[in-house]
Amino acid sequence: MIYDLLVAPFADFEFMRRALVGAIALAIAGAPLGVFLILRRMALSGDAMAHAILPGAAIGYLVAGLSAPAMTLGGLAAGVIVALGSGVVARATILREDASLAGLYLVSLALGVTLVSLRGSNIDLLHVLFGNVLALDDATLLLLASIATLTLLGLAVLFRPLVMETLDPAFTQATTRAGAFTQLAFLGLLVLNLVAGFQALGTLMSVGLMMLPALAARLWTQKLDAAIALAAAFGVASAYIGLVASYALSLPSGPSIVLAAGVVYFVSLVFGRAGGALRRLPKRRHLEA
Amino acid sequence: MFDRRGFLASGVSFVLSAGAAQAQNAKIPVVATFTILADLVRQVGGPRVDVVSLVGPNGDVHAYDPSPADSRKVAGAALIVENGLHLEGWISRLAKASGARARIVIASDGAALRKDMGNKEFAEHGGTDPHAWQNVANAKIYVANIRGGLIAVDPAGRNEYEARAKAYVEKLDALDAEARAAITKIPAERRRIVTTHDAFGYFGQAYGLTLAASAGVSTEGGISARDVAKIINQIKKDRFPAVFLENVSDPRLMDQIARETGAKIGGTLYSDSLSAPEGPAGTYIDMVRHNISELTKALAP
Numbered sequence: 001m002i003y004d005l006l007v008a009p010f011a012d013f014e015f016m017r018r019a020l021v022g023a024i025a026l027a028i029a030g031a032p033l034g035v036f037l038i039l040r041r042m043a044l045s046g047d048a049m050a051h052a053i054l055p056g057a058a059i060g061y062l063v064a065g066l067s068a069p070a071m072t073l074g075g076l077a078a079g080v081i082v083a084l085g086s087g088v089v090a091r092a093t094i095l096r097e098d099a100s101l102a103g104l105y106l107v108s109l110a111l112g113v114t115l116v117s118l119r120g121s122n123i124d125l126l127h128v129l130f131g132n133v134l135a136l137d138d139a140t141l142l143l144l145a146s147i148a149t150l151t152l153l154g155l156a157v158l159f160r161p162l163v164m165e166t167l168d169p170a171f172t173q174a175t176t177r178a179g180a181f182t183q184l185a186f187l188g189l190l191v192l193n194l195v196a197g198f199q200a201l202g203t204l205m206s207v208g209l210m211m212l213p214a215l216a217a218r219l220w221t222q223k224l225d226a227a228i229a230l231a232a233a234f235g236v237a238s239a240y241i242g243l244v245a246s247y248a249l250s251l252p253s254g255p256s257i258v259l260a261a262g263v264v265y266f267v268s269l270v271f272g273r274a275g276g277a278l279r280r281l282p283k284r285r286h287l288e289a
Numbered sequence: 290m291f292d293r294r295g296f297l298a299s300g301v302s303f304v305l306s307a308g309a310a311q312a313q314n315a316k317i318p319v320v321a322t323f324t325i326l327a328d329l330v331r332q333v334g335g336p337r338v339d340v341v342s343l344v345g346p347n348g349d350v351h352a353y354d355p356s357p358a359d360s361r362k363v364a365g366a367a368l369i370v371e372n373g374l375h376l377e378g379w380i381s382r383l384a385k386a387s388g389a390r391a392r393i394v395i396a397s398d399g400a401a402l403r404k405d406m407g408n409k410e411f412a413e414h415g416g417t418d419p420h421a422w423q424n425v426a427n428a429k430i431y432v433a434n435i436r437g438g439l440i441a442v443d444p445a446g447r448n449e450y451e452a453r454a455k456a457y458v459e460k461l462d463a464l465d466a467e468a469r470a471a472i473t474k475i476p477a478e479r480r481r482i483v484t485t486h487d488a489f490g491y492f493g494q495a496y497g498l499t500l501a502a503s504a505g506v507s508t509e510g511g512i513s514a515r516d517v518a519k520i521i522n523q524i525k526k527d528r529f530p531a532v533f534l535e536n537v538s539d540p541r542l543m544d545q546i547a548r549e550t551g552a553k554i555g556g557t558l559y560s561d562s563l564s565a566p567e568g569p570a571g572t573y574i575d576m577v578r579h580n581i582s583e584l585t586k587a588l589a590p
Contacts, residue, residue, distance in 0.1 A: 013518055014549045134517050135541035137548075243514060250515035 009247040018136045019243055022144050022200045023257060026209055027235025029148035029193055032155050032228045034214025036186065039166050039224075043215070045101055046207045049187075050194050052105040053079040055112015057198060062115075068139055072195050079191030082108050087184050097183075133200050133243075133253045140199050147196040151189050158182055163224065201254045208258035209235060216265045219272025234264050317443045320366040322377045323350040324563040325422055326396055326431070328573045330370055332457045333435050337446045343380075346565045350377060360387040367442045370435060373397045374419035394438035400427040403490050420560065424491040425465040425577060429458050464574055471581045472496045475588045482584065483524055483532040483552070488560035498584070501529065512542065524550040531555045531587035555587035 010016045037043055056078025057071045064070030082104045089100035136144070155162070161178040164171070172179040197206020213234035217227045242257030251259075270277050316339035321327035327342035334340065343359050344350045350372075363369065364387040371380045373395035384393065400421040421427045436454040440447050472480065481499040482489075493500040501523050524532070524546070532547050533555040547554045558580050559570040570576035 009514065009518065013521060015517055015521070015545050016514060018545075019514070132512070132542055134512065134514060135545045137541065137544060247514040247518065250513040252512060253514050256513075 005248060006244060009244065015134050015136075016243060016247065018141060019133045019253065020239060022136045022141055023133060023209070023239030023243065024236050025141075025144040025148040026193070026197055026200055026206060027213065027239050028232045029151040030197070030206075030210035031213060031217075031231035031235050033151070033186075033190055033193055034210045034212075035217065035224070035227050035231050036162065036166060037190070037211070038214055038218055040097075042098060042101075043211060045098065046190065046194070046210055048101050048105040049079060049083065049190055050198070050207045052082040052108045053191060053194055053198070055108055055115065057195070058112055059115055068143065068199060072143065072199070075195040075198065076191060078108055078112070079195060080188060083187035083191050084184060087180070087187060091180060132202075133257070136200060144196050144200060147192050151193055154185065154189050158185055162186055201257065205254040205258050209238065209261060212258065212261035212265045213238060216261075216268035216272070218274075219268040219276050220274055222274050235261065238264055317368065317439070317446075318362075318366050319368045319370060319439075320362050320391070321370040322372060322380050323348070323561065325561070325573055325576070326370045326372060326435075328563060329396070329428065329431055330435055330439075332573075333432055333450055333454045334439055334446075335449065335453050337443065337449060338439065343383075344562065346568070347562050350561050353377070353379060355379060355383050359383065363387045363389045363391070366391040368438050369393045370396055370438065372419060372422070374402070374417050374421065376419035392438060392442050394434050396431040396434050397421045397427070398430075398434050400424075400430045403494060418487070418490045420488045421491055422573070423489055423560070424495040425461050425468060426495065427491065428573060429461050432458055432461070460574060464577055468496050468577060468581050471585050472498065475585060476590055479530050479588045479590060481527065481529045482555065482588070483520065483529050483546070484558060484560075489558070492580070501527075517542070517546065521546060521549055524552050533558045533583070533587070553587055556583040558583055 010020060034046070037046055053075035057075035059078075060070040060072070060074025063074075082101070085104045086097060086101040089095055089104070090097040093100070095103070161172070161176070161182040165179050165182045169179065172182075193210065194206060197209070200206065201209060214227070214231040216234050217231035220230055221227050238261035239257055241263075242260035243253060245251055245260060246253040246256040249256075268276060271279075273279055317334065317337060319330050319334065319338050319340045321330050321340055321342050323344040324342045324346055327340045330338060330340045341362050343355065343362070344353050360383060363383055366389060369380065369384060369389065369391045371377050371393065374397050384391070397419070401424070402421060403418045404416045422431060432454050436450050439450045443450075480497055481501075483501045487500075489498070489500050492498065501520060523529070529550075529552055531553040532543055532550075543554070546552075559576045563572065563576055564570040570579045
């Protein structure tokens, strides 16, 4: 019974194994990115960047059809332009990073939609762009795994300057020249992961798998390394639970994975040991007394 | 009637950007919701009509977003041809919003309909499968409805429409016989296919093919792991010899299913949309022929 529910779907079906592997790769690479985004107060930027890459991917689709490389390259190009642009704007003007990103991603989105409709296609692009985690082929799995590897290696190299830049950007800027490079490299990795995510889950869903486990982890620990490990664990668990639920309850798979992450998040909101609601209540009473 | 025509003609010339030329040629502006209907109108109307299809070649009629240009076409039309059976829920809203005065023909009126309550997509629409044109016998009814609509808006063309419709129906009869003959040649136990969406129910019923759709839902919306598992089990258990892609659905999922079951991937079948005119399925008759030849190729032992 338990075996039938939890193991059999993966033992019996290759597509379930592929979905699990792909989602795990996304979750593990997304975890540190999500945690850093929260620390940098850019929790909403993931979503903004996802919108920014969508038109690039759409253009790739219009030029080359349903080809993973073309859509990846298009998305990557659009994402990098927006990420670099917002980084440059944030450094060169008084606008902060979130504000400059908001400006650029909105323009990118509108530009993409305009280009697509100039082409006069009747195909529902969103439908095409929402990848399906149940249909991961070898090329897409390889892409997901490579991007996850690159992300982890890149973040390992960048870890110290990134932490410094995140916690005290003014100090970093004053003392080293690594700040700008670190920030741009981080945004580059973010774009790469979103591009990987849209192949597997669709752009918007992949942001969910990046942010929700990171938010949940933040409610359990204050330590950065612990938060990253915990976020990865939450993400992997959400991927697994979401796929099992999709199989057992006949739910669409992408949303099902994100909803599983959502459940983890809500549970953490209440019970989280480092800032969850229950932990904060008695504290206040204690102060009043 | 004369006044009405005059009014329409002036309305058309006012609204259409190519209006002046239109009015001089005095072609009847007809809007069809998708390419298959547009082709049928073209066959019946011939040079007397000017047909546009709202959903273009290879477009998905289930997931369609009208543009202002479409609204203008609808407003300028003398006749709107839709399939009905809840296939194009958007057309009545579009017609209302654009202030169209056109006569509306529901092409599937009187066609032999197929109920399938087990299907999620159709259940929303009272359990009726809307893809009635996939049975060539139903296409003849479509043609009769279109002929009626054209005569009503252009009585002067009655003789021409009747003659063209008659000639076309003869072609359809030949096509129907051709389809039957082709399927009969396939061994009975191999007359089974899987497709990406449930559009071939009528075809299967008319010509004796057993079908399983991989999505089981319309082309919009996510598919659950359970659905995919069901299809894979079904293909393995019943030994379906081939799975088919359709021109409007996501091919990635079909590839995955084929990989996992070892079933052969057939060519692209055209269901809800014709190809571009120069493609393999530029007209309704070419589409049916193309589908038959792909099926025979994949199912031949």
